[in-house]
Amino acid sequence: MLSNKYQKVLYDVPAHDFQILDDDHEYTMTSEINRSISSSCYRHIYWSTVAESGLITQQASLIVLFAILFIHLDANDLQPKNILFINALIGIIGLFLYRRRISIKSLQENLKTLSIFLLFGSLVSPVVFTLTKTISTDTIYAMSTLMMLTHLIFYDYGAETAMVQKALSFSVALFSSVCLASRLSTSFHTFCLVTSAVLVFALWPELRKYIKESSFEIFSILTVVHIFACVILLSRLSILHTILYSLAVLCLTFLCPLWLVSLQKYKISIRGAWEEAVVPEQVKDKFA
Template sequence: MSTTSPWEKVLWKEQPYPDNYIPEGAFLSSLRKNPNFKPYTYWPLVHLSSAITQHLATIFVFLSIFVRLKDHSLDPRTLIFVSLGCFLLGYFVWEVLHYTEKRSNKGDVRFDRVKTFKYSILIILALMSLSPVLRTLSAATSSDSIWALSACLFLLNILLADYGSSSPVNQAPERLTSVLSMNAAISSSVVLASRLSNDLAVFALIQFSVQSFTLFPMLRRQLQASAKTLQVILTLFLSILSLVLTAPLSGTIAYLFLFVLLSVTFFVPAVLVWAQKYKNEIRGPWDVAIPKVN
């Protein structure tokens, strides 16, 4: 009686089987369902969504301040002093996070404070000198076009913003989408500032815009990675502040914004956790082989 050698899944060995042969049950036994799937839990998703909530709240705070500057119910000098205080507070938190991260990782972190201070002075001087130009930038453009352009730019800013976290020590380079998002927000701020009536108000609004859409996202990403409790407190503060500033201007918009905040923060993570049970990714012999290199 002749015995047939068992089939092996190799190409270098000559076997007494057809080229397209496969044993019964071998194909089904090699199928894998969701091999790399890691289920999400609700509260960590809520914490991750706080970055989106903070970003939306920051935009509504900025728009509320713009409306108050436009109808002269807010003194531009008050906004300048408040922006300066927020900058100093944020810088203090940045330094604390930097010091803590440096001690825990024992890494060599270069943080040139003199260069940072010099760049801050240059930016302030540049904004002061460009304020008269920015005020008359869209003098020949109708306000309806300005509102539509600003809304589109802020929408682009929301869609392209970087909502991830980063370590103060090992910071990754800025992604292209983050740069485009920041440019869209600053451009929207510039076109809105051109609707203001005096140079000081333009300078105050652009200064607040630079802090809100350029410096604050950097601090937010570090808080998300290093200080989760402070991140939660900041989310609550910004949400309440945005609602308090928006409600006197329009109750309808305030209610809609509250609905958006609650949906983004609590409802969308719940939907994502619920939808995990429908995930059905099947891996099998048809997948491209991934070499394992030591």
């Protein structure tokens, strides 16, 4: 007769590795988190989160700047040729910053792409100019606002989630730009606004991503520049909208990260023998 000392088991897990969660027994790690994370660590996490939220602030500010550009073009306060000249200058500077070293072959390819875009844009602008003449202006503005909000929701902020849709985000932003451009006075104004939309929503995000990977300090300075530009330009149009924008920036940049960090103490993490093995950093450094 076999002794009870020896049991035929394939995999044995101690009882203390399992935690039962029901109405009567709840396992929380609030005390453990409070002991492991100090106040100085919370401050470090908060300010790093504030710095990372600059990407959201920048993208929202770009939409505000684009709306300001549309308002000035619609009121004929700006000449389209001046806007095109500024766009070309920004594009050339951004190309040199992004490429650093430009060969003759890459320059020819870029010029070819630019020529195709300018030719296609100039041919399509008269069609876009008369595209939504039968639709009311209020409907166009409401549709454009909804599309820009969709652009912000599905924009790639660096998180690898299923919610990120780069193609959808760019498509709705361009669609919103086309809707707004169809309300301008001439087809040349339309071409100018669509060109600015491509620069703002297609080219600038790639350069900004490169700047963030190269120097996070310059990226943080860009966030401040975006905010000040919006405040200065909005103050010339409406004080109320300037105040609303400032409150939105404060909420996105400071209050939302503070709320996120404060919720970490309520986070529940259950670990046991079923978890994948993780090598501690001290062991990695020892055998490195």
